[in-house]
Amino acid sequence: xxxxxxxxxxxxxxxxxxxxxxxxxxxxxxxxxxxxxxxxxxxxxxxxxxxxxxxxxxxxxxxxxxxxxxxxxxxxxxxxxxxxxxxxxxxxxxxxxxxxxxxxxxxxxxxxxxxxxxxxxxxxxxxxxxxxxxxxxxxxxxxxxxxxxxxxxxxxxxxxxxxxxxxxxxxxxxxxxxxxxxxxxxxxxxxxxxxxxxxxxxxxxxxxxxxxxxxxxxxxxxxxxxxxxxxxxxxxxxxxxxxxxxxxxxxxxxxxxxxxxxxxxxxxxxxxxxxxxxxxxxxxxxxxxxxxxxxxxxxxxxxxxxxxxxxxxxxxxxxxxxxxxxxxxxxxxxxxxxxxxxxxxxxxxxxxxxxxxxxxxxxxxxxxxxxxxxxxxxxxxxxxxxxxxxxxxxx
Amino acid sequence: xxxxxxxxxxxxxxxxxxxxxxxxxxxxxxxxxxxxxxxxxxxxxxxxxxxxxxxxxxxxxxxxxxxxxxxxxxxxxxxxxxxxxxxxxxxxxxxxxxxxxxxxxxxxxxxxxxxxxxxxxxxxxxxxxxxxxxxxxxxxxxxxxxxxxxxxxxxxxxxxxxxxxxxxxxxxxxxxxxxxxxxxxxxxxxxxxxxxxxxxxxxxxxxxxxxxxxxxxxxxxxxxxxxxxxxxxxxxxxxxxxxxxxxxxxxxxxxxxxxxxxxxxxxxxxxxxxxxxxxxxxxxxxxxxxxxxxxxxxxxxxxxxxxxxxxxxxxxxxxxxxxxxxxxxxxxxxxxxxxxxxxxxxxxxxxxxxxxxxxxxxxxxxxxxxxxxxxx
Numbered sequence: 185x186x187x188x189x190x191x192x193x194x195x196x197x198x199x200x201x202x203x204x205x206x207x208x209x210x211x212x213x214x215x216x217x218x219x220x221x222x223x224x225x226x227x228x229x230x231x232x233x234x235x236x237x238x239x240x241x242x243x244x245x246x247x248x249x250x251x252x253x254x255x256x257x258x259x260x261x262x263x264x265x266x267x268x269x270x271x272x273x274x275x276x277x278x279x280x281x282x283x284x285x286x287x288x289x290x291x292x293x294x295x296x297x298x299x300x301x302x303x304x305x306x307x308x309x310x311x312x313x314x315x316x317x318x319x320x321x322x323x324x325x326x327x328x329x330x331x332x333x334x335x336x337x338x339x340x341x342x343x344x345x346x347x348x349x350x351x352x353x354x355x356x357x358x359x360x361x362x363x364x365x366x367x368x369x370x371x372x373x374x375x376x377x378x379x380x381x382x383x384x385x386x387x388x389x390x391x392x393x394x395x396x397x398x399x400x401x402x403x404x405x406x407x408x409x410x411x412x413x414x415x416x417x418x419x420x421x422x423x424x425x426x427x428x429x430x431x432x433x434x435x436x437x438x439x440x441x442x443x444x445x446x447x448x449x450x451x452x453x454x455x456x457x458x459x460x461x462x463x464x465x466x467x468x469x470x471x472x473x474x475x476x477x478x479x480x481x482x483x484x485x486x487x488x489x490x491x492x493x494x495x496x497x498x499x500x501x502x503x504x505x506x507x508x509x510x511x512x513x514x515x516x517x518x519x520x521x522x523x524x525x526x527x528x529x530x531x532x533x534x535x536x537x538x539x540x541x542x543x544x545x546x547x548x549x550x551x552x553x554x555x556x557x558x559x560x561x562x563x564x565x566x567x568x569x570x571x572x573x574x575x576x577x578x579x
Numbered sequence: 580x581x582x583x584x585x586x587x588x589x590x591x592x593x594x595x596x597x598x599x600x601x602x603x604x605x606x607x608x609x610x611x612x613x614x615x616x617x618x619x620x621x622x623x624x625x626x627x628x629x630x631x632x633x634x635x636x637x638x639x640x641x642x643x644x645x646x647x648x649x650x651x652x653x654x655x656x657x658x659x660x661x662x663x664x665x666x667x668x669x670x671x672x673x674x675x676x677x678x679x680x681x682x683x684x685x686x687x688x689x690x691x692x693x694x695x696x697x698x699x700x701x702x703x704x705x706x707x708x709x710x711x712x713x714x715x716x717x718x719x720x721x722x723x724x725x726x727x728x729x730x731x732x733x734x735x736x737x738x739x740x741x742x743x744x745x746x747x748x749x750x751x752x753x754x755x756x757x758x759x760x761x762x763x764x765x766x767x768x769x770x771x772x773x774x775x776x777x778x779x780x781x782x783x784x785x786x787x788x789x790x791x792x793x794x795x796x797x798x799x800x801x802x803x804x805x806x807x808x809x810x811x812x813x814x815x816x817x818x819x820x821x822x823x824x825x826x827x828x829x830x831x832x833x834x835x836x837x838x839x840x841x842x843x844x845x846x847x848x849x850x851x852x853x854x855x856x857x858x859x860x861x862x863x864x865x866x867x868x869x870x871x872x873x874x875x876x877x878x879x880x881x882x883x884x885x886x887x888x889x890x891x892x893x894x895x896x897x898x899x900x901x902x903x904x905x906x907x908x909x910x911x912x913x914x915x916x917x918x919x920x921x922x923x924x925x926x927x928x929x930x931x932x933x934x935x936x937x938x939x940x941x942x943x944x945x946x947x948x949x950x951x952x953x954x955x
Contacts, residue, residue: 397613521613575626578598579825 194253255365284321351380368467375495387422398521410569474533586926592781627824651774658797667717674911703732725759732871736769761830782826787820837929
């Protein structure tokens with residue numbers, strides 16, 4: 185008997201022309217995730233089989249991979265007689281908790297005696313005889329035991345755990361996430377990754393107004409996202425101090441945030457160009473703050489000519505918090521270090537900014553060269569999903 | 580010098596000492612400070628914690644540092660008692676615990692808790708049936724050590740956990756693992772709370788930890804600020820923690836190989852001592868080889884210990900923490916007062932050489948012979 189982990193695909197099974205590309209990418213992502221384990225992968229258009237002895241750990245790891253609908257615990261037997269199938273099915277399910285069950289038989293070996301239905305009935309009767317107080321339910325059973333009779337072997341699996349769903353990361357292009365250190369942006373990044381978008385991140389650093397701990401916090405957030413993003417997130421750290429100070433010195437206070445955000449968008453769009461990303465992603469949610477009214481979004485968005493994805497735009501704050509707890513970014517996000525958006529917040533920022541006024545203010549400072557300078561001086565951090573131990577000589 | 584008291588405390592590993600020296604000199608910032616030096620110290624702190632978490636396959640926030648296993652035991656038991664007293668005031672411990680556990684229980688009795696002591700069989704193993712009958716609806720905690728400090732008897736924690744949780748899923752299971760860690764393979768997932776000490780594994784003295792599974796809540800015993808762990812406020816003892824982390828890593832390397840080697844040493848001593856009619860070897864099939872307990876029936880153990888001391892051989896009577904008292908563990912296993920009064924503990928390490936064992940046996944023979952004469 186061999187242990188197998190079975191991956192059932194999510195939405196990608198609907199892709200017909202490029203399904204091979206999706207599956208190959210999924211396999212690559214799974215390979216990356218299972219680095220260090222002993223395993224072997226076989227896959228077809230129906231599902232992926234991972235042969236391994238480390239079933240529990242492999243299943244845990246697979247729960248961090250997008251493009252997987254369900255992860256099942258399977259057993260592969262060489263013995264194909266009906267008697268052995270019956271005892272094996274019983275052995276597998278006797279310790280599971282359930283009241284109702286169903287047996288589904290699939291025969292890729294059509295020469296195997298009987299029909300799939302008669303075999304299923306046979307196995308079902310045997311199970312009923314040997315486990316007290318259970319019933320058959322073919323419409324919505326607690327567990328559905330699947331018995332696949334193949335040419336040289338029989339694969340049996342029952343209960344699965346849900347996968348993350350979505351598309352395999354990297355199947356749908358690249359996006360640049362504006363990562364601030366707050367609660368929202370990492371969640372927005374997560375949702376973009378979920379739809380197969382590989383992300384890089386941009387962080388606007390504003391020393392000495394922001395603390396190095398704020399950058400560290402962003403690194404830790406990126407590390408969580410890296411788990412889902414194929415093992416790494418690149419952060420483009422842009423020094424925003426000069427732009428911010430010029431805005432504060434030269435532009436009316438109520439337009440401070442509007443102008444800052446416009447500059448951030450401009451910088452992000454230029455970075456997108458240099459890394460071949462097709463969209464900016466951020467954590468804006470309609471109405472959450474002054475810069476996130478629809479009017480504000482329109483005026484700020486006008487600074488760039490590329491799609492800005494706002495996966496959270498219709499989410500309530502509580503929904504965002506719930507999701508951030510689930511993915512493990514919440515505890516990092518609430519560390520008390522301010523980012524450049526939360527310092528220098530004017531008391532009454534404009535909620536209905538005027539785009540013409542914004543254009544006019546932009547002539548007050550030589551933003552073009554400041555933006556150019558900021559992009560040129562950016563540093564790129566490669567954040568891996570596991571922290572590299574910088575203290576190996578000590579520890 | 581022949582040191583055979585490794586279960587009382589171990590000499591610090593020079594590698595660990597070097598690490599601590601460097602940490603003291605190079606990482607001067609307070610890990611709670613947010614200046615650059617503080618951040619540097621904080622990163623080291625988290626790497627050290629992460630290394631421990633990875634070793635035991637637990638989460639970083641499941642680790643609380645304390646000053647000693649005694650403090651860990653206090654936090655585990657009193658912390659549970661204060662948190663869950665509304666659910667029940669019944670606690671069960673074994674008869675093979677470290678004395679600190681009994682002191683804590685004695686205190687809890689004075690504030691209205693009820694303590695039951697679970698029996699063990701002749702091999703030192705917990706009496707499962709008795710345990711099952713003792714667990715009640717209001718039992719909030721069971722504390723059973725992983726390895727008894729006097730006899731080395733190792734308990735099957737996984738099985739004990741299954742028994743406890745089957746009778747009462749809400750009963751918390753604590754284990755003092757001080758004598759088990761670094762000697763034999765242990766899974767922290769078998770328990771909810773575990774006490775682990777550094778100075779028994781060639782680490783610095785003055786640091787220990789409590790493992791607390793994240794679904795368990797404890798009431799803090801100390802209040803303060805400045806730490807992300809509410810159970811241990813205050814400035815983290817960075818050099819001690821880093822030293823502890825390294826010591827744990829080193830102790831867990833080649834664990835089985837070391838255990839096998841020590842087994843050979845243990846067998847050699849046993850074979851030799853068995854020839855004495857009046858020496859009883861307090862070893863059951865569940866004893867780990869690192870701890871070898873004997874009862875020298877015809878000589879007072881303190882006298883023999885002092886005689887060995889003079890010759891540069893260091894062993895202990897009972898455990899270091901309860902010298903002079905009758906051995907509770909030996910009494911619990913053998914039910915023999917005299918045997919329990921006459922115990923000597925020889926504890927071995929992978930650093931013990933075969934030459935040392937030979938020399939020890941010679942010196943032992945000499946000392947024992949000279950004292951025996953006086954008794955007769």
